[in-house]
Structure formats: structure tokens, C-alpha cells
Amino acid sequence: MSRQSSVLSGIPHTRLPWVIWGVALLAQLLNSFHRVSAAVVVDRLMLEFDLSAAAAGSILAVYFYTYAAMQIPSGILADYFGPRRVLTYGCFAAGLGSFLFGLAPSVPILYAGRFLLSFGVSVVFVSVLKIQGSWFPSHYFGRISSLMGFVGGAGSLIGATPMALLVAYAGWRGSYELLGAAGLFVAVCCWLVVRDRPGEVEAERPAACASRTEPHDSAAHAHVAATLSLPVRFRMMLGNKYVWPPLLIGMGAYGTLLVFQGAWGVPYLMQVYSLSRDAAATFTLLMTVGYMFGMVGLAALSEKYRTRKKPAVVSSFVYAGLWVLILLWNEGKPPLDALYAICFLAGLSAGFTISTLACVKEVVPPSISGMSMGLVNIGPFLTAAVLQIVFGAVLDWRWEGVVSDSLQVYGVEAFRAGIATIFLGSLAYVVGALTLKETHCRNLYQEDVAR
16 A cells, blocks of 8 residues: 555545645645735845845746746646646745745845745646545535635735744744745645545545545546647637636736735835834735635625626725725825725725636636636736736835835835726726626536537
């Protein structure tokens, strides 16, 4: 018996899908943590390496460029090599990238470490989706995805105030060395526990358990998928007009949220409100908590009332309106007491992003659902990558020459101009929601086939 089989042999068959999926979620936790944690150390990078805001933003943006570029390839890799191997090697690469980033003696090595880290975690999300499809029946997909999003939100939450406290204790370099060890640990866990599909488990599965772990795609659809060439799949995906509104929603919602939460929110709060690092990180933590509740709550409302479009439209207008409120209230400096609620509601209203996975899955044939979900998942990270740099460039443009402790200090007007770019990006959320195809929580393609 293999080592992996011995690890799984004592686990009841009915719990095995949850154990395997739970271990895979450790990788997603790591992924979400790295997505926002760099915001806590951005000013220290600027100080130690004498970076402008635009240069620091470009280092942070490496994550989002790499992540966006790898979404469709990661689906192909998971299909070819299996999610177990992809998750293992991805977390291993992320661990090495974290070590390299923490030890970097120069800016090029910072870029190299950030790229390797980003490359490693970029393959996680689609691999976890593939595990969900193999180990749980199709009608669980929406609920499982919202739970995965909730766990990912917990990773972002840990990347805020707890990361700030870790940096205060161990320094930014020591923190990334610890994160490197965490990445290697998760890689080992994925290799020992995760299995690609139920048929690989070396034990007879009771019939009841087998029925719980059928892939969400039927055998017929799996056969169709196997006969389609890659160019044909791309044409089917890109030619489907209903795929693009979910992409816009992700760009305008989570993509813009990440610009504030994952890069410039902490510097804004520290410099405009004179807050300490951990106090400033509390506001981005509130965004994460709101996002976690929004993912689960909006998905539940959508499925309860059998509508995708209505919660999308309402939450999009709320989200865009909150950025207008920040821009106009007290000329870009709302009262701190109000900012607590604003940050929480911004995260809450952006939470519809996770439902875009179900939205796109319901408007494409199952044979291209994985690629289509990968395409939609590109939007938020490509937006975050571009807007982080634009935000930093706007700060440099509006900088008034103030320096404190060798660090550039930006006024409220500079940050206000940067936040205006977030508002403009949020309009994509509104456009996507208004043009979203209403599916009533059913797969339109499968219904057409049935008729």
C-alpha cells in the first residue's frame, strides 16, 4: 500500500471528499493570503529599496499579471497532470518564491521572488474547482464554491492585521521566510492527501458514497470534451456573448477592491488619518470580513429566489456608490467611524464576484465550463494589476514633494485622485450586472439539449 493510501485508509468514505477538499483549501488559503499581504509591507519596500509609489505598485502587481495570465493554462495543466500534482508543485514554487522575496538584496530579486510566488499560487484556484467537480455532485457546486470563497476570505483576513503584527514582530523579511516554510508544508500536505478523483482511492466505495462523489460532468459530456480540440473550445468560449458580463462583474468588483485592500488602502489610512500600521490594516480586514459574508449571503439569496441578475444589479450600485461616498464626503476623508461601515459594506457588495463562477457555468456547455471559469477569473486580477500601477502613478503625479523619514508622503488630494480610478473601474461592475444573462440558477445549455 502506498504512503498516500495509508494516510487516507483510516478516513470514512463519506468524509473522504471533505478531507481531500479541505486539504486542497489550505492551498487556497495560502493563495488568498499572498493576494493582500504585500500591502502591509509596501511602505517598507519603498523605504529600504528607495522606490517610488509606481515602482512599488509594479512589484505588487506582478502577482496579478501572473495570476491573470495563468488562469486558462492552469486549467489545461490540471486537466493534463491532475490537480494533485499541480497543487503540490504550485505550493512548492510559492514557498521558494517567498524565501527569495524575503532574502532579496536588490529590486530585480524582489521581482523574481514575487513572480515565482505568484506563479505558484496562480494554479491553485482552478485546481480546487476541478477537485470539487470530481469529488462532489453537480448540485453542490454553488454551495461548495461559496464555502471555498469564504475560506479564501479567511486567508485575506489573515493577510491584514495578523500579517501587520507578524511584520512588527519578525520584520518583513522574517515574515516572508516563515511564509516560505508554510508554502512547503502545504505542498507536502497536498501530495500526501489530495487525490484527483474517487477512482484512485484504493478501497471499495459503498454505493451511497459513490453516488455522492460522481463528477459534475456526465460521462457523455466528458466524452464530448475529450473529442474537442483546443482551438474549437476557445472559439466556443469566446463566441458566447453571455460569458462577458460575469467577466466585467469580476473586474469591477473584486478587481477594484483588491487595489485598495491589497495595495493602497493601508498607505492611504496611515498617511491621511495618521494611523498605525495595524490600525490601518483593521479597515482592510473589515473589507475582507464583509467580502466573506457577501460571498455566502449573496449566493444564498441568489439560489433561494432563483435569480442571478437582481442581487448583481443591487450590489453593483451599492458598491459604486460607496466609492462616490469616499470621494465626496469631507473631500476624500470621511470620518473614521463612518469608514468602518463603508469598508465592510464595500466588501459585502463585492461578494457577488464568487457567484460569477456559477453564472458562467450556467451559460456554457459543460465541455468548456472549466476554461470559461478560468477566463472569468482572469478579470479581477488583470484589473488589479493595471489599477495598482495606475493608482501609484497618480500618487506620484499629485505628490507635493513632502518626505518624512526618507519616505514620500502623499496628501489627501493625491489619494483622492487615486480612489477616483477605483470608482471608474467599479463602473464595469454596474455594466456587467445590467447585461448579465438571467439563468434562474439553471444551466441553459443542458436545458436546450434536454428539449
